[in-house]
Amino acid sequence: MLELAILGLLHESPMHGYELRKQLATKLGAIRAAISYGSLYPTLRRLQSAGWITDAPDAAEATPPAEIPPLTSRRGRVVYAITAEGKERFGELLAQTGPETFDDPGFGIHFAFFARTDSDTRLRILEGRRRRIEERREGLRDVLARAAERLDAYTLELQRHGLDACEREVRWLEELIANERSGRPPATETTPRPPTDRSGRDE
Amino acid sequence: MLELAILGLLHESPMHGYELRKQLATKLGAIRAAISYGSLYPTLRRLQSAGWITDAPDAAEATPPAEIPPLTSRRGRVVYAITAEGKERFGELLAQTGPETFDDPGFGIHFAFFARTDSDTRLRILEGRRRRIEERREGLRDVLARAAERLDAYTLELQRHGLDACEREVRWLEELIANERSGRPPATETTPRPPTDRSGRDE
DNA sequence: TGGCGATGTATCGGTCCGATACATCGCCAC
């Protein structure tokens, strides 16, 4: 999942780790708090050794005045950039509709990159997610209807709140699906900018 | 977190692993799908070696007809039961208000055992959670107000949905907190059974 | 009798997190 998110952000522009984390935090703020460095750096290394991204010292460090020796073993920033293979890989991941696409973090991350996803895949993911949430909803309804007397008031309250959240999300997904089928982009009351060409196509 | 959940369930009655997982699924259905065996069994072993629970073969297997030798190396069910030390440990965990208590799984699990938590701790946890969610809410509002033009329509939609969920949860928490302060148990329109004594007190 | 779904225990590799460490940079108060 992190892999998809990182490739997606680097697809827009090269970045170093810290910046990547900040961008991730604003882009995925609704999903997860902030990605941990304990996940970020190992993943970056993995992507790098797989050839999806390149790992290069910052340009500012690449052209030093040469006179000045590294006084304190300066560890410059490392700027990561996506490669052509990385863009291909990103495309694959985007199109993927595995079961993990529907669990919470997976769905959120995919959704965050819907602008780069084709319409069919968007629809498949939205419907898969809806199905998932509906199953969860039914499970909660069952518990509330059948096992209510065996649970304490707080546990029941938790179930009710969860059920409410499920119902709300299903409604949200319904809207999105209907919107998607009608071919319109999602309702954006802020800055209804015209569809700006096809920038961002692979290669 | 799993530790708390397991001790909490075993506090009610002894159980074997499979049953534990099912109970967990209904009790925590609103929080997480179902606990994985890859987490459950290692945790059980950890709790066992720490002395919080005992690990004994099922009674049904303990009195076999003796004539019948184990034809196929029968691996009987293992019934786990909480120990006195385990109940103490459970009490400690319940009272704990660390930062992990406020992230999503942590909060949910604590909440699920609120019936065994004292009123002060309940209030502290609810208020901590509210603060957390309020911060998240402010973050999302900031992004929507300040960085909206840099994000695509889908990402914005995700933020909006997240913001909505935050606002809703804050309202829910407000209600629970108000309820808690007034000394009343949570509103239970189903089976308003009278408060049944103090069963479940430590020892 | 043969298969199939539920019950049941268990491991393995992998992803991600939280805590921690360490270094630089710019700025402001003293």
Added chain:
DNA sequence: GTGGCGATGTATCGGACCGATACATCGCCA
């Protein structure tokens, strides 16, 4: 002018939890 402090920046380590997988038993029904 200097000393601290918060933001920037890279990195590792142990641990929690998950998903896939394997294997065995049991009851039931075709």
